[in-house]
Amino acid sequence: MNPRLTFLGCGSMNEAILGGILAGGLAAGQVTATVRSAGRAEELRTTHGITVLAGSEDPDANRKAVAGADLVIVGVKPVQVADVLREVAADLPRGAVVLSVAAAVPLALMESLLPQDQPVIRAMPNTPSRLGRGVTSISAGRSAGPEAMDLARRVLSATGTVVEVPEEQVDAVSAVSGSGPAYAFYLAEAMARAGAELGLDPDLSALLARETVAGAGYMLAEPDADASSLRRGVTSPNGTTEAAIRTFDELNLPGIIETGARAAAARAQEITNQLTA
Ligand SMILES: NC(=O)C1=CN([C@@H]2O[C@H](COP(=O)(O)OP(=O)(O)OC[C@H]3O[C@@H](n4cnc5c(N)ncnc54)[C@H](O)[C@@H]3O)[C@@H](O)[C@H]2O)C=CC1
Ligand SMILES: O=C(O)[C@@H]1CCC=N1
Numbered sequence: 001m002n003p004r005l006t007f008l009g010c011g012s013m014n015e016a017i018l019g020g021i022l023a024g025g026l027a028a029g030q031v032t033a034t035v036r037s038a039g040r041a042e043e044l045r046t047t048h049g050i051t052v053l054a055g056s057e058d059p060d061a062n063r064k065a066v067a068g069a070d071l072v073i074v075g076v077k078p079v080q081v082a083d084v085l086r087e088v089a090a091d092l093p094r095g096a097v098v099l100s101v102a103a104a105v106p107l108a109l110m111e112s113l114l115p116q117d118q119p120v121i122r123a124m125p126n127t128p129s130r131l132g133r134g135v136t137s138i139s140a141g142r143s144a145g146p147e148a149m150d151l152a153r154r155v156l157s158a159t160g161t162v163v164e165v166p167e168e169q170v171d172a173v174s175a176v177s178g179s180g181p182a183y184a185f186y187l188a189e190a191m192a193r194a195g196a197e198l199g200l201d202p203d204l205s206a207l208l209a210r211e212t213v214a215g216a217g218y219m220l221a222e223p224d225a226d227a228s229s230l231r232r233g234v235t236s237p238n239g240t241t242e243a244a245i246r247t248f249d250e251l252n253l254p255g256i257i258e259t260g261a262r263a264a265a266a267r268a269q270e271i272t273n274q275l276t277a
Contacts, residue, residue, distance in 0.1 A: 002026070003070040003155060007033035008062055008084050010044055010052070013101055014075030016130035017159055022048060023132060024158025032069070034061045063091040071155055074100040078271055081105045085113040092118060097148045099138075101125050103174050104271035107141040107167055119148035124173045127181050129159035133221065135177045136160065139167040171272075175264035183257070188213040 005021070007014045010033040022028060028049040035041050041054035053061035066072055066088045076084050081102045092098065092114070099121040100110060110120050120141035128134045136156050140149055149164070156162045165173055188209045195205030219230055235241040248254075 001070075002030055003151060004068055005031045005155065006065045006069040006072045007031070008065065008072060008074045008088070009076035009080070010035050010040075011075065012127060013125060013129075014073060015044070016127040016134070017073060017075070017101070017125060017156070018048060018050070019130040020132050020134060020159030021155060022050075026155075026158070032065045034065045062088050066092050066096065069093060069096050071151055072096055072098045074098060074102065076102065078102045078104045078275065082109065082113060082275070085110055089114050095119070097121060097144065097151055099123050099152055103178065104171070104268040105275060106272060107139065109276055111141055111143070117143045119144040121148065121152050122167060122170060123152070123156070124170050124178045125156070125159065126177050129156075132158060132160055134160035135163065137163050137165045137170060137173040137177075139165055139170060171265040171268040172261075174268055175261040179261075179264050183260070184213055184217070 003026075005026070007018060010018065014033070018031065018033065022031070031048075031050040033044060033050055033052045034055060035044065035052060036055050038054045038057050041052040041057075044050065044052045053065050055061045058064070062084055069092075072088075072092065074081060074084060081100060082105075085098070094115070094117075097119045098110065098114065101123050103124070105122070107120055107122050110122075111118070114120065121144050122139045122141065123136055125136040126134050129136065136159060138149065138152050138156070153162050191209035191212065192202070192206040195208060196202040200208070216230070219225060220227060231245075235245060
């Protein structure tokens with residue numbers, strides 16, 4: 001079956017998923033998306049050849065877009081999810097699977113706004129989905145049976161790896177892989193700055209840092225790759241890398257990263273508390 005997909009909201013995250021799915025072979029004619037502005041709608045039509053409705057031009061854009069959908073991927077900001085679901089609740093085809101990628105929005109909140117037996121899935125993807133190198137967790141809501149989960153897995157497999165986790169782990173997933181691409185880019189930025197401080201031309205240093213993080217990413221993507229043994233392969237005893245890693249350990253860089261990830265998870269919980277108060 002060639003499912004009909006609707007993207008409610010199509011910014012950074014949903015466009016990355018869309019890109020992965022289209023590159024995976026789903027026909028653009030199967031996809032409808034909604035966004036706020038007419039300019040963004042035109043940009044998405046031109047880039048991807050899909051149908052896009054803009055809320056600024058048609059107040060019923062979301063309601064029209066869900067007609068006939070098999071899978072509705074909700075990719076608006078967490079604070080907008082409830083309004084969008086309320087808006088489309090009466091127009092959703094019975095049995096259409098609603099999959100939200102929003103951080104911090106609980107299944108129970110979404111289910112409370114939709115018909116009783118509407119299958120709802122909470123997902124936590126990341127932006128490398130665009131290249132088919134994403135990793136996405138999915139968690140089933142009370143009416144999302146094996147068929148709904150299979151549909152989500154099948155569609156999302158074009159964007160990379162799909163794992164299933166209990167909903168209570170989603171904030172942790174978000175803190176590792178949802179936000180994680182930003183941590184890797186941050187590392188590349190810091191390496192580029194360090195090279196410039198050591199006297200390299202800043203553009204050259206940025207190129208070295210970018211290619212290095214990307215190259216290391218390719219190595220990590222090989223089957224059975226293990227980060228620790230790959231690191232040891234670069235670290236000659238008594239050599240230059242060892243001097244750097246020892247310094248990172250002395251400064252407790254792993255602890256700093258853990259503290260950052262804890263802050264990300266805590267922020268998700270804070271948003272959940274605000275949304276459910
Ligand atoms: N950016 C990322 O790397 C990740 C984002 N997420 C989640 O994805 C969701 C979207 O985040 P981004 O893509 O970064 O945000 P964004 O701001 O880039 O995209 C939001 C989109 O929603 C549209 N929109 C706003 N109100 C709308 C409405 N009433 N009806 C239809 N469309 C509407 C906007 O036009 C825009 O296309 C968030 O809930 C976030 O938690 C999850 C994992 C990673
Ligand atoms: O920063 C955020 O809130 C979203 C969720 C995970 C990645 N981006």
